[in-house]
Amino acid sequence: MSVNREAALREISDILLPDGRTLEKADLVRAFSVEGDTIRFVLEVADAAAARALAPVEAEARRRLEGMPGVARVQIVMTAPAGKPKGEPVRSSGAAPSLQIGRHPTGQAGPQAIPGVRNIIAIGSGKGGVGKSTVTSNLAVALARAGRRVGLLDADIYGPSQPRMMGVSGRPASPDGQHIEPLHAHGVTVMSIGLMLKEGEAVVWRGPMLMGAMQQMLQQVNWGELDVLLIDLPPGTGDVQLSLCQKAAVTGAIIVSTPQDVALLDARRAIDMFNKLKTPVLGLVENMSTYVCPNCGHEAHLFGHGGVAAEAARLGLPFLGALPLELEVRLAGDSGLPVALSEGATAQAYAQLAGRLIGDSVA
Numbered sequence: 082m083s084v085n086r087e088a089a090l091r092e093i094s095d096i097l098l099p100d101g102r103t104l105e106k107a108d109l110v111r112a113f114s115v116e117g118d119t120i121r122f123v124l125e126v127a128d129a130a131a132a133r134a135l136a137p138v139e140a141e142a143r144r145r146l147e148g149m150p151g152v153a154r155v156q157i158v159m160t161a162p163a164g165k166p167k168g169e170p171v172r173s174s175g176a177a178p179s180l181q182i183g184r185h186p187t188g189q190a191g192p193q194a195i196p197g198v199r200n201i202i203a204i205g206s207g208k209g210g211v212g213k214s215t216v217t218s219n220l221a222v223a224l225a226r227a228g229r230r231v232g233l234l235d236a237d238i239y240g241p242s243q244p245r246m247m248g249v250s251g252r253p254a255s256p257d258g259q260h261i262e263p264l265h266a267h268g269v270t271v272m273s274i275g276l277m278l279k280e281g282e283a284v285v286w287r288g289p290m291l292m293g294a295m296q297q298m299l300q301q302v303n304w305g306e307l308d309v310l311l312i313d314l315p316p317g318t319g320d321v322q323l324s325l326c327q328k329a330a331v332t333g334a335i336i337v338s339t340p341q342d343v344a345l346l347d348a349r350r351a352i353d354m355f356n357k358l359k360t361p362v363l364g365l366v367e368n369m370s371t372y373v374c375p376n377c378g379h380e381a382h383l384f385g386h387g388g389v390a391a392e393a394a395r396l397g398l399p400f401l402g403a404l405p406l407e408l409e410v411r412l413a414g415d416s417g418l419p420v421a422l423s424e425g426a427t428a429q430a431y432a433q434l435a436g437r438l439i440g441d442s443v444a
């Protein structure tokens with residue numbers, strides 16, 4: 082029997098919090114998803130103390146949901162949003178901000194640092210659909226789990242997927258009409274250009290408008306103090322990449338590719354572009370590297386294997402790691418709970434990648 086999402090949400094809506102509000106009224110539930118017989122969601126809390134106080138609420142929600150017909154598994158994650166004051170959580174105001182995104186760029190002498198942000202890493206790919214956004218969201222979570230202060234800017238204007246992958250929604254607030262308050266999820270400060278635009282708006286923009294919008298995302302978002310800001314770029318070698326490298330002091334770029342020849346060909350173009358823009362390429366990541374059948378354990382290489390490591394060696398660039406092709410990765414991404422939050426082998430691979438960047442002092 083399939084589980085109805087609305088019914089499941091209703092089931093937990095009247096659970097009482099220690100402060101007397103209901104769970105629904107307190108608006109703490111994020112990324113509620115029903116996938117087959119599994120229910121997943123995030124309980125967003127202000128800090129570790131609030132998480133402890135809400136443990137009975139989590140237990141009650143689990144008890145009620147597990148009691149529903151057709152539910153076999155309930156996964157609840159409590160996350161304390163990064164860098165926000167105790168008390169009222171920072172979240173979407175729901176109201177359209179008075180700040181307009183998309184404008185002609187203002188004059189700027191060369192690439193600028195973002196105040197409070199120590200490193201900026203651009204994540205790019207030559208080809209679309211190779212898992213650049215998946216890698217970015219998981220890397221952000223892995224870095225946060227390693228204790229870094231992490232920001233994630235989704236600059237993929239043609240297909241912003243970070244709101245879904247990180248489980249955030251709504252229009253970020255701009256209380257003063259000058260600055261934008263980012264959102265917070267899984268210990269990461271998140272902003273997506275997609276959250277600020279009307280559907281289809283950016284698709285018709287030309288270079289100058291894109292450049293102005295990028296400038297706003299970099300300089301007018303209240304990023305706070307960050308060890309690293311990851312920027313999820315659109316695929317290819319277009320105006321957004323150009324704007325970013327011209328406007329921001331980018332520490333370096335990471336290129337994501339599958340081992341497939343055609344993806345590698347495009348990855349080479351992306352590397353070439355970063356070289357021309359004088360942005361150091363920190364290394365290459367191979368995504369969808371190996372597929373291990375969950376039933377029989379057979380290992381298959383659907384897109385080839387080792388191609389990215391070989392390409393990195395050929396170009397004299399660091400090979401930063403291989404990430405497996407796994408159903409869990411997609412399901413986790415679709416539900417707003419990146420797989421790097423879990424304890425499995427893929428989460429380990431992301432922890433290693435994060436550790437490497439921290440070791441190299443770029444994150």
Ligand SMILES: Nc1ncnc2c1ncn2[C@@H]1O[C@H](COP(=O)(O)OP(=O)(O)OP(=O)(O)O)[C@@H](O)[C@H]1O
Nearest residue numbers: 209210211212213214215316405406407410411414
């Ligand atoms: N390692 C993986 N295992 C399984 N599924 C994956 C993996 N990496 C990515 N995916 C899935 O592949 C799809 C495309 O991934 P993603 O959106 O991250 O790619 P992208 O390169 O950012 O794409 P775009 O060019 O559209 O921005 C998504 O459904 C994602 O969940």
